[in-house]
Amino acid sequence: MITNKLIISFLLFSLTEIALSFKQSSFNPKKFKVGTFKSYSRSGGLWKTNNFYKEIEAEINSRLSNEEDGYTDMPEEIEVGQKVRGWGIVAGPEECARECVAGARPRICYYDWTVQYYNTNNGACDLCVPKTNSSITSDCQCIYGDGYNVSGMLTVNRMFPGPSIQVCLGDLVVVNLKNMADGQDMTIHWHGIYQMNYQHYDGVPFVTQCPIQSGTSFRYIWRAQNIGTHWWHSHAGLQQAKLLEGAIVIRQPKEADYNHKLYDCDNFDNIIFLNDWMHSLADEHFPGTTGGSRIGQRPDNILIDGQGQWLNPATGQFTNTPLAVINVEPGVRYRFRLINTISWDCPLQFSIQSHNLTIIASDGENVKPVVVNTITSFAAERYDFILNADQKPGNYWVEVRLIGFCFDQEIIQFGILRYSGSQLTEPKLARPTYNNPIATGITFNNIGEVCDGSNPKEICVKNLESADPVDPRILAEKTDVQFFLPFTFHDYTKDELFEPGTYQHYMVPNGSPTGVVPLINGITNRLATSPLLTQVENIPPSEICDGTKKPQHCENKTVCECTHVLQIALNSSVEFVIYDNDRTANLSHPFHLHGYGFHVMAQGSQDKVKLTPKNIHKALQLDRQKYKLNSYSRPPVKDSLAVPPNGYTIIRFIADNPGYWFYHCHILPHLMVGMSLVVHVGGPSDVPPTPPGFPTCGNFQPRIPK
Ligand SMILES: [Cu+2]
Known part of the structure; x- marks a missing residue:
């Protein structure tokens, strides 16, 4: 046997x-x-x-x-x-x-x-109408976007x-x-x-x-x-x-499911997929220009499930493309899955006219339910919420606004929540406008908000409670290892950036005269020339760096470009203290860690705690003391989290998943110019061997033949 x-x-x-x-x-x-x-x-x-x-x-x-x-x-x-x-x-x-x-x-x-x-609004749109919010397989090859023709x-x-x-x-x-x-x-x-x-x-x-x-x-x-x-x-x-x-x-x-008693329906098409949308090619915005019609990295619109309309300022008319429609039956409680796939600078605010949103999960991890009216969400976050179709049957507005850095563009998009049996029309209420939106009510995760108790209508991520008990090592006073990860942008002078023979990477955000480069602990991450996971032997060890060990070419340089790797022993408890030393108003950087969910231990403003590398320990102690008083024992788990402008966040995780895991800002141009690093957990024998035939790549530098 x-x-x-x-x-x-x-x-x-x-x-x-x-x-x-x-x-x-x-x-x-x-x-x-x-x-x-x-x-x-x-x-x-x-x-x-x-x-x-x-x-x-x-x-x-x-x-x-x-x-x-x-x-x-x-x-x-x-x-x-x-x-x-x-x-x-x-x-x-x-x-x-x-x-x-x-x-x-x-x-x-x-x-x-x-x-x-591919291109939008092509001949396929004469053949069929896409039903995008189910989108499991392709039933129609037409993509409307907001009606503006885009190629590339x-x-x-x-x-x-x-x-x-x-x-x-x-x-x-x-x-x-x-x-x-x-x-x-x-x-x-x-x-x-x-x-x-x-x-x-x-x-x-x-x-x-x-x-x-x-x-x-x-x-x-x-x-x-x-x-x-x-x-x-x-x-x-x-x-x-x-x-x-x-x-x-x-x-x-x-x-x-922890929250299963709270909803009746979890339909395959109840995904709310939100993305920012440009009327020009993304490449035209990188590194970016300071003049002309394509300044910086600003989106032109936002879409709901790939659909929406665009208000043409020249005509004052909306395009005639369909708005996303969410169909509900009266009296049914639905689970919705909101996915923020924003690529550029600005977070979004989401609300539905006359309906509460009960948040039950974020980034795939369950939380104790929290009732809000408006969800603010940053790039890469997901929020699952319950909507109870308990209002008078009819049509209601679904509203998404881009806020933060691009508030002056007043970008707003609509969808329709439609009760069965209602007329196939827009809601009776006139379309909300950017400056006269659906009442925000209780707002979750608002930009710059750190929920210090001064505003009862604001709820922050740190206020969520994990549905599951938390490993005591996460709640211990100290973790096995701790990393301080301050980030900032270096503003290049023209002489620095355009010194003949040098080719640093950079981007030109809106308002920057020359160009900037992000730094985490003084390092801008340069991707290795071969994959760290499969070909580390092909990468010169001198190019791998961290805050304490920088390559020779970085000596006396303000900007150090190298492959930034944090080494962490398998199964250790880890704390990241992430803070914004750039302090650009209204710009909140959403950081994502691969391979892990992390606990959100604290979010705060540096104005309130005067966070500096010297006093940071004291500041954090104070912050934790506050949570202890509130019996804060179930910090929520996320994989993507925005750092408030001029603020900080403290996250913790148990490093039990070996491998090379990327950690980065999810704003694409920031990621492209090195706002990232790699977390290496464990050693080579802790991960499965490379699958046979796995593709390889790297530099080719043959000797010159004699
Ligand atoms: Cu960023």
């Missing part, structure tokens, strides 16, 4: 984790429980084994021990309908978007994606928002990405998926993989291991702004 069990577990291991090959190193798969159908929840700072799949393990074990007709190991060419041993029949996108049932078998969900240059977009399967991945916890997601965009290399990042055991598929160029060259394909394979509302986007250059993005939703059996 023992021998049989061993054989079975070996089979399980080798057949289900086809992404990994363990022949190449001493990597010990048992450490990660690879090969069992366990999934992980990150809430509370602990990887908790989910019981969901325990019941089916026995069934799969017995199934594997029998020969079955027509089942094969994972083939090289995958097709929907194939029978794969250990997984069942390969399912397509629509089959995978299903109700998740306790005890049901996880599936292989296969997505065939083609990336191509990069789309997956000619869709915007891109095809959504909607699966159940435990499914294996396989995406075959064919890059057919000539001259564009790319990677796709699965924002919010922790990728434990799937480090090679995190999709960051020169951190976890080589960019996928145009004309080639790359198969991403990852497990849907943490629930929630997430999204995917290109992690190369400005491609996310060129529409390479879409939604990811990982569901679990409803009864397993």
